[in-house]
Amino acid sequence: MTRTRLYEQVAEQITAWIQQNGLEAGDRLPPERELASRLGVSRATLSQALVALEVVGAVVVRHGDGTVLTGKHSESRIVEAIRAHSDRLPEIIDIRDALETKIAALAAQRRTKDDLVAIDAALDAMEESIEHGDRGVDADEQFHAAVTAAAHSDLLAQTMREIASLIRESRIESLSQPGRPRNSLNGHRAITDAIRAQDPEAAAAAMHAHVEMVSDVALLRDQGRDQAQDR
Amino acid sequence: MTRTRLYEQVAEQITAWIQQNGLEAGDRLPPERELASRLGVSRATLSQALVALEVVGAVVVRHGDGTVLTGKHSESRIVEAIRAHSDRLPEIIDIRDALETKIAALAAQRRTKDDLVAIDAALDAMEESIEHGDRGVDADEQFHAAVTAAAHSDLLAQTMREIASLIRESRIESLSQPGRPRNSLNGHRAITDAIRAQDPEAAAAAMHAHVEMVSDVALLRDQGRDQAQDR
DNA sequence: CTGGCCTATTGGCTAGGCCACTGATCCATC
DNA sequence: GATGGATCAGTGGCCTAGCCAATAGGCCAG
Structure with missing residues (x-):
């Protein structure tokens, strides 16, 4: 040793x-x-x-x-690879959709009572945050982290951590839009309900819809220089 | 400087x-x-x-x-995080399902003619390899790489590269099973057809089925010490 | 044969020193 | 007054010399 x-x-x-x-x-x-x-x-x-x-x-x-x-601390090669590109938002949406949809499904299957408590706590935190007029960025992050934990997959969790900084940026942009936090909160509620009911398909669908909603912002923002990547 | x-x-x-x-x-x-x-x-x-x-x-x-x-040279933190655990196969299946299903759908939407050529080439290589009695591990890898490239997402591609070594190990185990290479080849054909037809849903479904097939092996192998993680 | 000790070997870390590079200042020159 | 070179203080780069600490393997007593 x-x-x-x-x-x-x-x-x-x-x-x-x-x-x-x-x-x-x-x-x-x-x-x-x-x-x-x-x-x-x-x-x-x-x-x-x-x-x-x-x-x-x-x-x-x-x-x-x-x-x-350098301030770069120690960013993963994944993040480094994507930072160079300016049109990274669509890619972030893609990978979030891929990972979080699966995570939601797994969370529905594997969640324990404690996991539910943590998810509910994040939900409450976001609600309270919005009541105070905040955007609820931290609470949003807390919610997704709780769901990820409930999936009980180290590999998926670690991968999410790797791209966390990228997601955080897109999250802030998304929640800055008027009315968006409330919308997001409703999405979280739907996801939570499905996880509580242990319904993987519904959880995946709810998460997918949630990520899609966020992607609308991104597309709106990238409208001008959208290329061949039709979505 | x-x-x-x-x-x-x-x-x-x-x-x-x-x-x-x-x-x-x-x-x-x-x-x-x-x-x-x-x-x-x-x-x-x-x-x-x-x-x-x-x-x-x-x-x-x-x-x-x-x-x-150590011989490890420089492995990603994702891989390091999971190497410690003995029951990593289920987690690899999970993340493959998450990423590759999405990749297949994107590939169906975005693939160019060149992408299709590369995918077909990998398909032919695997077929020939199997004819010669090989397991077709390299060709299998080549196929998945070609599909990943066709998705045209740097982030997803880089993430796949990060866990490539883990996938490779599970791949070898899977293809070592009798009759498995042929089965796998058929799965690849279905995926390719859907991508050629530019049908995202079908591509995602085909890829999901393909990964599921591989997971059967993993479960078989882990049967003895399978825990609460019901799948 | 077993268990404990001894010791050679190996890395861990310190102290002190000289050299090379950088940047700002100063001054001579034009 | 502007330009360009010399100077100097501060900083990291690298070295020598040495002692401390951990390891492993052999030796010896039981």
């Missing part, structure tokens, strides 16, 4: 420190000498930690200049 | 050396002191290179023992 190496701890301390201080891309880390003494490690060890962070793509170390943050 | 760091060169030399000598998982690298002097760098620098290789997952450094190769 290999124990945690010091450089790993240091790397984590650094990332934590970055988060705490709200540092963003382009910001600089303290000089190695200072940072090393502040963390109570040698410069060599700190250097190892920086190598690790550099390999992961979190920072870039520039000789003679300093260590600057 | 930041020039190449020494540790990067060292890491590359090491990986090259591994390839040249045909080292495999479980093999040991020379001791740090020896390796460092042989590469003409200090132990500190070599240590940085090893950290980089460790972060990438190519090696694991064990205190007091040595540095051993």
Whole structure:
């Protein structure tokens, strides 16, 4: 059994420190000498930690200049592959439809009582959020996360996490449309009902309709430069 | 522009050396002191290179023992997340069903003439392969890759690539069953017909049936320790 | 044969130092 | 006044030397 190496701890301390201080891309880390003494490690060890962070793509170390943050933290190759393209929204809809429809069906089959409690809680949170005039972005995310958890598939869950940042962006755009949060909430209710009734087909259909509704926004927005991809 | 760091060169030399000598998982690298002097760098620098290789997952450094190769090179986090579990086959079926069903539907909508040519070619390759008594694993893979390409979605394609190694394993098991390659080929034909006819629903249904057929094997194999996950 | 100890080997980490690169400043030149 | 080169302080890159800690295998006592 290999124990945690010091450089790993240091790397984590650094990332934590970055988060705490709200540092963003382009910001600089303290000089190695200072940072090393502040963390109570040698410069060599700190250097190892920086190598690790550099390999992961979190920072870039520039000789003679300093260590600057990339902000990319550690994005999956999936996300990287799609970020370059400007017309990514349709693709996000496609993959959400593929994954979440299946997830909804599995959730209907496998959900436990606890899963239902979590889903209901997310539903309540979104309702309350909307009552307060919010868009309910976080609650929306919470709901989908709860459904994903109820599907009890690590692989599907991990894949959803990989593209979470992409989905979040589209989610914000969608929920910014007037009347959309209420609409979305109704969609969530239908999905929840089907999951509660343990009806996979209905859950899949409800989720599909929900994702489709979101896609309308995307199409509206992409209308101008829509290409051969007829949907 | 930041020039190449020494540790990067060292890491590359090491990986090259591994390839040249045909080292495999479980093999040991020379001791740090020896390796460092042989590469003409200090132990500190070599240590940085090893950290980089460790972060990438190519090696694991064990205190007091040595540095051993993992052979995993660089697998996606999705794959890593699932490798730990022994009962991964059901989950692979789930995600294949989710992704490939959607991919088939999209392929039916978006396929070009060239896409069809590629799909037909894969079909022919599989047929010929089976005639020769092979299992047609490569041709099977080729077919699914061609369909994925025809869906014209970078995101879905990249996601499929991420879990490709997992699918490949299940594929080999499936096609090893007697009579299975022929069965699989028929499934491919049905999928191809639907895609050629540009019928999304039929393509999705055909792909779903195809994946289900594969899942039968998996269930058969997992029968003994099947848990609450009723399917 | 078993169990515990010893030791050679190997990686973990530190300390201290010199070198190379970067960027800003200052100054001579035009 | 504008331009271009020299300078210098700060920063990372890399090295040497050394001690500490974990591992594995052999040795010895029981």
